[in-house]
Amino acid sequence: MTGIVCIGGGPAGLTAAYELVRHRPDVTVLEADPLYVGGISRTIQVDGFCFDIGGHRFFSKSREVVDFWKEILGSQLLMRPRKSRIFYGGKFYPYPLDLKATLCNLGMIESALCGISYLYARCFPTRNPKTFEEWVTNQFGSRLFSIFFKTYTEKVWGMSCSEISADWAAQRIKNLSLFEALKNAVMRSLGLNKKNNKIKTLIEEFLYPRKGPGMMWEEAARKIEEKGGHVQMGCKATSLAYDAVAKLWNIEYSDSKAGNTKTIQASQVISTMPLRELMHAIKGVPAHVVETAEKLRYRDFITVALAITDRSKFDDNWIYIHSPEVKVGRIQNFKSWSPEMVPDDALTCYGLEYFCFEGDGLWNASDEELIALATRELEQIGLGSPSDVRKGYVVRQPKAYPVYDQDYQGYVDIIRDWLEGSCPGLQIVGRNGMHKYNNQDHSMMTAMLAVKNLLAGDKKYDVWCVNQDAEYHEEESRSGASGERLVPTAVR
Numbered sequence: 506m507t508g509i510v511c512i513g514g515g516p517a518g519l520t521a522a523y524e525l526v527r528h529r530p531d532v533t534v535l536e537a538d539p540l541y542v543g544g545i546s547r548t549i550q551v552d553g554f555c556f557d558i559g560g561h562r563f564f565s566k567s568r569e570v571v572d573f574w575k576e577i578l579g580s581q582l583l584m585r586p587r588k589s590r591i592f593y594g595g596k597f598y599p600y601p602l603d604l605k606a607t608l609c610n611l612g613m614i615e616s617a618l619c620g621i622s623y624l625y626a627r628c629f630p631t632r633n634p635k636t637f638e639e640w641v642t643n644q645f646g647s648r649l650f651s652i653f654f655k656t657y658t659e660k661v662w663g664m665s666c667s668e669i670s671a672d673w674a675a676q677r678i679k680n681l682s683l684f685e686a687l688k689n690a691v692m693r694s695l696g697l698n699k700k701n702n703k704i705k706t707l708i709e710e711f712l713y714p715r716k717g718p719g720m721m722w723e724e725a726a727r728k729i730e731e732k733g734g735h736v737q738m739g740c741k742a743t744s745l746a747y748d749a750v751a752k753l754w755n756i757e758y759s760d761s762k763a764g765n766t767k768t769i770q771a772s773q774v775i776s777t778m779p780l781r782e783l784m785h786a787i788k789g790v791p792a793h794v795v796e797t798a799e800k801l802r803y804r805d806f807i808t809v810a811l812a813i814t815d816r817s818k819f820d821d822n823w824i825y826i827h828s829p830e831v832k833v834g835r836i837q838n839f840k841s842w843s844p845e846m847v848p849d850d851a852l853t854c855y856g857l858e859y860f861c862f863e864g865d866g867l868w869n870a871s872d873e874e875l876i877a878l879a880t881r882e883l884e885q886i887g888l889g890s891p892s893d894v895r896k897g898y899v900v901r902q903p904k905a906y907p908v909y910d911q912d913y914q915g916y917v918d919i920i921r922d923w924l925e926g927s928c929p930g931l932q933i934v935g936r937n938g939m940h941k942y943n944n945q946d947h948s949m950m951t952a953m954l955a956v957k958n959l960l961a962g963d964k965k966y967d968v969w970c971v972n973q974d975a976e977y978h979e980e981e982s983r984s985g986a987s988g989e990r991l992v993p994t995a996v997r
């Protein structure tokens with residue numbers, strides 16, 4: 506019997522393969538990277554330091570996903586406390602917001618102005634908000650929008666908040682208004698949110714593998730192979746052709762280790778490769794669909810990891826850098842994620858994160874220039890001295906974020922309609938695979954549903970119905986995901 510191919514060895518592809526291999530060992534994962542599994546959730550290991558592509562919290566409302574993680578890593582999965590702050594205007598704001606500290610930092614006059622602009626927005630809201638700016642201003646007022654949303658969001662997306670779709674705000678911060686935020690901040694300040702609050706648990710602590718998220722995916726890959734499946738590294742799928750007579754997919758891939766091109770046949774394919782690339786790879790896609798796929802955009806990402814003498818400057822897991830004076834968007838302290846991320850207790854490792862577009866000035870800067878920039882900006886913010894920096898490492902991550910501009914949903918719908926009507930046995934799952942702003946749990950859940958469909962022999966589950974909390978809701982299929990996130994700026 507011809508086997509099943511999962512394209513991509515990130516969380517979605519490996520989850521699919523792991524779930525499948527319990528039933529069928531004829532599963533092959535093709536992973537383009539020659540070294541690492543885990544995709545965006547991999548952990549880089551160099552000179553004894555471990556660091557993520559952005560810190561990766563493991564949290565999920567889905568029992569199935571959490572059970573999966575525990576089954577793979579057991580006691581190697583740590584429960585870690587969360588601490589994060591916002592840096593803006595030379596001050597640190599606890600995040601999630603703490604009312605007292607926020608009012609103190611803002612000062613009486615600014616706090617009053619924020620209140621007035623909030624009341625104004627409530628009395629004169631923009632009807633049918635279409636952009637991120639309109640949506641957030643309606644909820645919080647223009648002053649709070651510019652302090653807590655505008656600069657960071659624009660760093661992340663590289664475009665004005667007036668160009669970003671309101672969908673993105675609705676997906677990430679649905680149901681959060683100033684009233685809710687204040688209520689949470691007051692509860693937090695009074696310590697009243699400690700019990701019976703699921704959201705609190707998600708926000709204040711999280712699971713994390715003791716050596717980073719890559720550990721999870723390396724172990725998953727090992728277990729897949731142990732059960733008879735194959736995880737082929739350095740194998741990039743380049744073309745997919747459906748043979749309607751044989752009812753088989755012929756998948757061509759380049760094998761970087763062997764230095765040649767090979768073909769594998771599959772009766773079923775689960776793809777997690779970026780949707781735009783997939784539409785170029787499939788043979789026979791109508792020109793208008795390929796042109797539509799070409800319009801999907803991505804935001805790219807650079808981590809500059811600095812190995813530095815630990816002067817206990819901060820113990821946050823990460824700090825959001827809203828200040829427009831510096832380019833850095835967020836700073837991770839990987840030792841706070843897990844002490845095992847650094848090889849020596851006298852050292853720590855900061856990950857300075859830069860959002861960019863592939864090919865722009867930041868992306869094309871040399872590693873030396875980026876390390877110098879990160880070192881300079883760390884000092885500018887007051888979190889580290891250049892003389893303490895021992896070494897720097899640079900990782901460029903293309904396609905870190907699928908962009909939600911005003912038109913993306915229409916493009917995705919066109920592609921999805923064509924795929925569903927023309928590609929039997931092919932399912933798309935995961936983050937870039939679906940061009941959906943998914944975390945690991947959501948990406949995994951879509952993979953789990955695809956496997957259920959495959960094993961049942963019909964498409965009983967619609968993977969587009971998984972919302973941001975990795976919950977399956979039939980009614981959400983075409984309207985974009987929903988799901989409450991009480992963390993307004995938590996762009997991951």
Ligand SMILES: Cc1cc2nc3c(=O)[nH]c(=O)nc-3n(C[C@H](O)[C@H](O)[C@H](O)COP(=O)(O)OP(=O)(O)OC[C@H]3O[C@@H](n4cnc5c(N)ncnc54)[C@H](O)[C@@H]3O)c2cc1C
Nearest residue numbers: 513515516517537544545559561562742935936944945997
């Ligand atoms: C900065 C940042 C921080 C994040 N923080 C969190 C967090 O705290 N918690 C959380 O749960 N999630 C977080 N995420 C999201 C998480 O990284 C993704 O949800 C997850 O990695 C998506 O899994 P995936 O398998 O769909 O895709 P990916 O991780 O993108 O994996 C896809 C894999 O497919 C491979 N591939 C691509 N094309 C081909 C091809 N043609 N042939 C073969 N292989 C191919 C890639 O090399 C890659 O390994 C974060 C993301 C970012 C960018």
